[in-house]
Amino acid sequence: MKQYISELLSQAVEEISPNEGAQIIATSTFDVSAPKPGFGDYASNAAMVLFKQFEKAPASNPPALAAMLAEVCKKHDHQQTFSSIESAAGFINFTLSPEFLDRKLYEVIEQGDAYGSSNFGENQTVIIEYFQNNIAKPPHVGHLRSAVVGDALMRIFRFAGFKAISDTHVGDWGTQFGILLYAYKTMGDKTLVEKDPVVELNKLYVAMSAKIETEPALRDNGKAEFKKLEQGNAENRALWQWFIEVSLADFERYRILLGLLPFDLNLGESFYEDKMAAVLAELTSKDLVQTGETGELYVDLEEQGLGRCILVKSDGATTYHLRDFATYKYRKDEFNFYRNTYVVDNRQSHHFAQLFRIMEMAGYPAETDSVHIDLGFMSLPEGPISTRKGTIISLENLVAEAEKRSLAIIEQKNPELPNKQVIASQVARAAIKYFDLSHNRRTEFVFTWDKALSFEGNTGPYLQYAHARIYGILRKVGTTVKEHGSTEMVALQAQELAVLRKLNAFPEILERVTEEYLPNYLCQYLFELSQTLNTFYEACPVSQEPDEQIKQQRIALVTATAQIIKNGLRLLGIDAPEEM
RNA sequence: GCGCCCGUAGCUCAACGGAUAGAGUGAUGGUCUUCGAAACCAUUGAUGGGGGUUCGAUUCCCUCCGGGCGCACCA
Numbered sequence A: 001m002k003q004y005i006s007e008l009l010s011q012a013v014e015e016i017s018p019n020e021g022a023q024i025i026a027t028s029t030f031d032v033s034a035p036k037p038g039f040g041d042y043a044s045n046a047a048m049v050l051f052k053q054f055e056k057a058p059a060s061n062p063p064a065l066a067a068m069l070a071e072v073c074k075k076h077d078h079q080q081t082f083s084s085i086e087s088a089a090g091f092i093n094f095t096l097s098p099e100f101l102d103r104k105l106y107e108v109i110e111q112g113d114a115y116g117s118s119n120f121g122e123n124q125t126v127i128i129e130y131f132q133n134n135i136a137k138p139p140h141v142g143h144l145r146s147a148v149v150g151d152a153l154m155r156i157f158r159f160a161g162f163k164a165i166s167d168t169h170v171g172d173w174g175t176q177f178g179i180l181l182y183a184y185k186t187m188g189d190k191t192l193v194e195k196d197p198v199v200e201l202n203k204l205y206v207a208m209s210a211k212i213e214t215e216p217a218l219r220d221n222g223k224a225e226f227k228k229l230e231q232g233n234a235e236n237r238a239l240w241q242w243f244i245e246v247s248l249a250d251f252e253r254y255r256i257l258l259g260l261l262p263f264d265l266n267l268g269e270s271f272y273e274d275k276m277a278a279v280l281a282e283l284t285s286k287d288l289v290q291t292g293e294t295g296e297l298y299v300d301l302e303e304q305g306l307g308r309c310i311l312v313k314s315d316g317a318t319t320y321h322l323r324d325f326a327t328y329k330y331r332k333d334e335f336n337f338y339r340n341t342y343v344v345d346n347r348q349s350h351h352f353a354q355l356f357r358i359m360e361m362a363g364y365p366a367e368t369d370s371v372h373i374d375l376g377f378m379s380l381p382e383g384p385i386s387t388r389k390g391t392i393i394s395l396e397n398l399v400a401e402a403e404k405r406s407l408a409i410i411e412q413k414n415p416e417l418p419n420k421q422v423i424a425s426q427v428a429r430a431a432i433k434y435f436d437l438s439h440n441r442r443t444e445f446v447f448t449w450d451k452a453l454s455f456e457g458n459t460g461p462y463l464q465y466a467h468a469r470i471y472g473i474l475r476k477v478g479t480t481v482k483e484h485g486s487t488e489m490v491a492l493q494a495q496e497l498a499v500l501r502k503l504n505a506f507p508e509i510l511e512r513v514t515e516e517y518l519p520n521y522l523c524q525y526l527f528e529l530s531q532t533l534n535t536f537y538e539a540c541p542v543s544q545e546p547d548e549q550i551k552q553q554r555i556a557l558v559t560a561t562a563q564i565i566k567n568g569l570r571l572l573g574i575d576a577p578e579e580m
Numbered sequence B: 001g002c003g004c005c006c007g008u009a010g011c012u013c014a015a016c017g018g019a020u021a022g023a024g025u026g027a028u029g030g031u032c033u034u035c036g037a038a039a040c041c042a043u044u045g046a047u048g049g050g051g052g053u054u055c056g057a058u059u060c061c062c063u064c065c066g067g068g069c070g071c072a073c074c075a
Helices: A002-016 A021-027 A046-051 A062-076 A098-114 A141-159 A175-187 A190-195 A197-214 A218-230 A234-258 A269-285 A320-335 A346-361 A395-413 A420-438 A460-477 A494-516 A520-539 A548-572
Strands: A042-044 A082-088 A091-096 A125-129 A163-167 A289-291 A297-300 A308-312 A339-345 A370-375 A378-380
Touching (some): A002 A021, A002 A046, A002 A062, A046 A091, A062 A082, A098 A548, A125 A320, A141 A163, A141 A234, A141 A339, A141 A370, A141 A378, A141 A395, A141 A494, A175 A197, A175 A218, A175 A234, A234 A395, A269 A308, A297 A346, A308 A320, A320 A339, A320 A346, A339 A346, A346 A370, A420 A520, A420 A548, A460 A548, A494 A520, A494 A548
Parallel strands (some): A125 A163, A125 A339, A339 A370
Antiparallel strands (some): A082 A091, A289 A297, A297 A308
């Protein structure tokens, strides 16, 4: 639609100014965007932007030019897509006609679950790395954002015609595993660990970290254990393998608990173990690597304000930087990606800036083909989340608490509901996930139970409720939508038009999400759609509407709305129950 | 010291350089014998300070104030 409007406008400019028009269109850009309510469905700033480009302006000022352009556009809108094209304060506002919106309505119904999907992505590959868990650490509420944002992006990118590939990039390598090995060997109890592996291993790691704090020399023992692991020591390898096994099984449990898509790849950092030497050699051959005072190898980025980036420590062990270089290269070679993305909190911005910069210096287009989808990180009222200090809220507790609260509400509001448990868990997950998804992903926020588990206002359950109410109506009327054109179109109420306008915007919203990696746009849209819908049926009866034609039209309207809410929620990884 | 992010209503958050800065929550008042009150309606209230660029700035630039994060051998 924006494309169509741009063409109308370009054509109009050329017509108004036969001499300069074509040239100006070729060299300038103007916007077509969705304005605030009251200014039509689309608005363009073409008149204001283009006015000063003219040597001999066809009008005396931008508003006058806007008026001229609006007139010409109207003349060329042969399909009568718009009921009005008007200029106001220099803008040109396009209002979609009820006939167009009505056709759109049936398009939604016909396409059903596929409505909003596109081949926008042209099957290009997008790698999305998220939910980066560490071996031997239970995921907690701080991992939630990466998980739900990454999961939503996966779904949205696939829907938009990209080939999206997920990778958890499991943390299974590095000094911390040396520390864990050292802890297990000196303090571990095998039978205890076998009972509840991840929790017990985490306890060991926490305990050793505390010891190191008071006795820093112990750290070297941990580093030595990692060195042994890296050099292939059999005992360390076996233990490490065991840690990975139990941890991966545990992560799978969490994935299901949160209702996330299965992961395509779980390539741990250790996967790149044999791929680091080649990258190091490549960077060295490109003259990027220097040797430091104690023998460490690094890339100097001081001049670019990015400090130094250590690749190999003075004890010969590799760093995660080097592993990330190998990761980039592996992904590039293996998948020839269009975009390589990392859904990681913004404390790692510096790391990714270094990574992308160095790859650029080595001749890869990393600063354009890779994106750090940075997240503001979550803290608790008592301060930052800290595994060491034990101030963590486990995902299990979070989900359990949410289910408890949602079940209590169901008991109170809809005690006759069948499958209460199932619905309660769908509603609970909706509340938790939507809470994270609805914030701009960069926003830092403080987690509080009551906010994260709210069921009223701009929340996941609000959207589910709007959806379930529509199904309530459809159950009541007992008929489905008649074929388009089987009844005459009747004049629409303001509230009906408001809903139709919203329906039309869905595909454009999805496009924006893929351009900016911001799922909160979709949340905002679905919330506004649901609000518009709620307002609509406060004013317009459906099942009790006496006029059969109006009734049919409204059935189509709510059916299409339910479809979009359902599609939208699905893209966010949220279930849309028909009753709740 | 250097770098990145942020500052919007009492609170929590939106706003692709665009028009009258939107929601939620809270508070107050109203709406269920009429399709589901997890809802709806009404009232309330905000861009940290100062410069600049622009026809137009919450948005871009500079500066000050305030907050968060990172910066050479953790990941």
